[in-house]
Amino acid sequence: STSPVCQYECPSGQYAKDGIRICVLDCGTGFFGDPITRKCYSDPLLCSNGYYGNPVTNLCVLPVNCQTVGTHYFAQNSTKTCVSQCLSPNYGDSILWTCISVCNNTSFGENTTRLCLTGCSAYGSYA
Numbered sequence: 001s002t003s004p005v006c007q008y009e010c011p012s013g014q015y016a017k018d019g020i021r022i023c024v025l026d027c028g029t030g031f032f033g034d035p036i037t038r039k040c041y042s043d044p045l046l047c048s049n050g051y052y053g054n055p056v057t058n059l060c061v062l063p064v065n066c067q068t069v070g071t072h073y074f075a076q077n078s079t080k081t082c083v084s085q086c087l088s089p090n091y092g093d094s095i096l097w098t099c100i101s102v103c104n105n106t107s108f109g110e111n112t113t114r115l116c117l118t119g120c121s122a123y124g125s126y127a
Contacts, residue, residue, distance in 0.1 A: 010038040027058050034060040044080045054082045063097040074099045086114040 010016050010023035015033035017024050017040045027033040027040035036048040044053025047060035052075040054061045056068040063075035066082035073082040074092040076099045086092045086099035091109040093100050093116050103109045103116035
C-alpha cells in the first residue's frame with residue numbers, strides 16, 4: 001500500500017480545518033468553508049471577497065446561496081453573513097438577495113420586515 005502524502009490544498013468540496021489538520025466535508029457549526037481557499041474560517045469576515053458566511057450550511061457562499069429551504073436569507077455586508085432580517089437602515093432585496101440601503105424604484109422599504117416590497121402590506125402607507 002502507498003503511504004499518506006502531505007497535501008497543501010484540500011480537494012474540491014472539502015475544507016482544511018485548523019487544529020486537526022485534515023480535510024473535512026463540513027466545517028461544523030460556527031465555521032464557514034470557503035470554496036475559493038478551501039479552508040474553514042471561524043469568522044465570516046475572512047470569507048473570500050463577495051462571499052458571505054451561511055450559518056445554516058456552514059459555508060462561505062454567494063448572496064444567491066444565502067437561501068435555505070423555507071427561509072429567505074440576505075447577504076449583509078457589514079458582518080459578511082447571511083441574515084434572516086437585514087439590520088436598519090437596510091432592506092432585503094429578493095432579487096439581489098442582498099441587504100441594501102435604498103430599494104429599487106419599483107419597490108418600497110418596509111420597516112417591520114426590513115424587506116423591499118412591491119406594495120405596502122396591510123395597514124401600510126407610502127411615505
